[in-house]
Amino acid sequence: MKIGIPKEIKNNESRVSLTPGGAYALIQRGHEVFVQTQAGVNSGFSDESYSKVGAKIISTAEEVFSLAEMIIKVKEPIESEYKLIRPNQLVFTYFHFAADEGLTKAMINSDAVCLAYETVEKPDRSLPLLIPMSEVAGRMSIQQGAKYLEKPQGGKGILLGGVPGVKPANVLVLGGGVVGTHAALMAAGLGARVTIMDISLPRLRYLSEIMPANVSTMMSSQYNIEQFLPDVDLLIGAVLIPGAKAPRLITRDMLKLIPKGSVLVDVAIDQAGCFETSHPTSHADPVYDVDGIIHYCVANIPGAVPMTSTVALTNATLPYALSLADLGWKEACKKYADLNEGLNIVNGKVVNKAVAETFNLN
Numbered sequence: 001m002k003i004g005i006p007k008e009i010k011n012n013e014s015r016v017s018l019t020p021g022g023a024y025a026l027i028q029r030g031h032e033v034f035v036q037t038q039a040g041v042n043s044g045f046s047d048e049s050y051s052k053v054g055a056k057i058i059s060t061a062e063e064v065f066s067l068a069e070m071i072i073k074v075k076e077p078i079e080s081e082y083k084l085i086r087p088n089q090l091v092f093t094y095f096h097f098a099a100d101e102g103l104t105k106a107m108i109n110s111d112a113v114c115l116a117y118e119t120v121e122k123p124d125r126s127l128p129l130l131i132p133m134s135e136v137a138g139r140m141s142i143q144q145g146a147k148y149l150e151k152p153q154g155g156k157g158i159l160l161g162g163v164p165g166v167k168p169a170n171v172l173v174l175g176g177g178v179v180g181t182h183a184a185l186m187a188a189g190l191g192a193r194v195t196i197m198d199i200s201l202p203r204l205r206y207l208s209e210i211m212p213a214n215v216s217t218m219m220s221s222q223y224n225i226e227q228f229l230p231d232v233d234l235l236i237g238a239v240l241i242p243g244a245k246a247p248r249l250i251t252r253d254m255l256k257l258i259p260k261g262s263v264l265v266d267v268a269i270d271q272a273g274c275f276e277t278s279h280p281t282s283h284a285d286p287v288y289d290v291d292g293i294i295h296y297c298v299a300n301i302p303g304a305v306p307m308t309s310t311v312a313l314t315n316a317t318l319p320y321a322l323s324l325a326d327l328g329w330k331e332a333c334k335k336y337a338d339l340n341e342g343l344n345i346v347n348g349k350v351v352n353k354a355v356a357e358t359f360n361l362n
Helices: 020-028 047-051 061-067 101-110 131-148 178-189 201-210 222-231 253-257 267-271 306-327 329-335 337-342 353-358
Strands: 002-005 032-036 056-058 070-072 090-093 113-116 170-174 193-198 215-219 234-237 263-266 287-290 293-296 343-346
Touching (some): 020 032, 020 306, 032 047, 090 306, 113 337, 131 267, 170 222, 178 234, 193 201, 222 253, 306 329, 337 343
Parallel strands (some): 002 032, 002 070, 170 193, 170 234, 193 215, 234 263, 263 293
Antiparallel strands (some): 113 343
């Protein structure tokens, strides 16, 4: 199979979808890999590192898309790339369709095969291609939240872990999945007082067993959230419904309960966000203020640490990419149920229920 690796062009997106090691594995299996020039440079991988393993370096995205039967990306195509995608071409990337009706319609019209990382799901309900970036995003949500709590950044001027004689910050994490777990561990490691809320009692039991002593668990409900908000310093939105829009857990009216200068980090912004006042931001302009509350809503948080993120992503996606290349998407999706769950749009038809319901499509 001919596989294309275009350079990511979303704002401040420095990741690349495949390491040279990943390219080597595909080439060893008899496949051709076309890498757009400079695609990996921001992740620490030169064109030479790809050409050394047998990949072909291509000058433009147009050429990469025209040559490839399968496109492997990191982020969803943006408008300038829509016209490059061909009928029957397999596009393997994070799509997050529920957050973008324009993208959804464009991919329907393209007649391409859209296989989304974020909905590849194992029988145990785990999301193997979302996990590595969720781990990064969860940890970075605390790193960024701590920064924007500083007074020069507009925050209330509080140190997350405090110091002897001064109490630490209160961190509330909404969602006890992968993002929430890693956010809580990071915040706890810095010395903050952390509360994780989730709607799954078995998950809360598990978290209470593995978390350090400065992490508490609580059943998530509007009442419990509202009771906590007057004391919150940093709030992390880490909820997920695979393929669908995130539920809105913090309304505009609830901001009145939050102290001025507190920070909200909406990691769910890829799925339209879990705060009513959220809208996507970029690494170039990451925050905005609503009623004195700082909102950090960057839609590609792991893109800020591409050296870590690219390797972590390739570790997860490569086995699936090998199966798709070796067998073709139809046979691979018949053979592997988790890959089949990743199919969202096939030749103009929506095949993911959550995406269809979001936009009232068949």
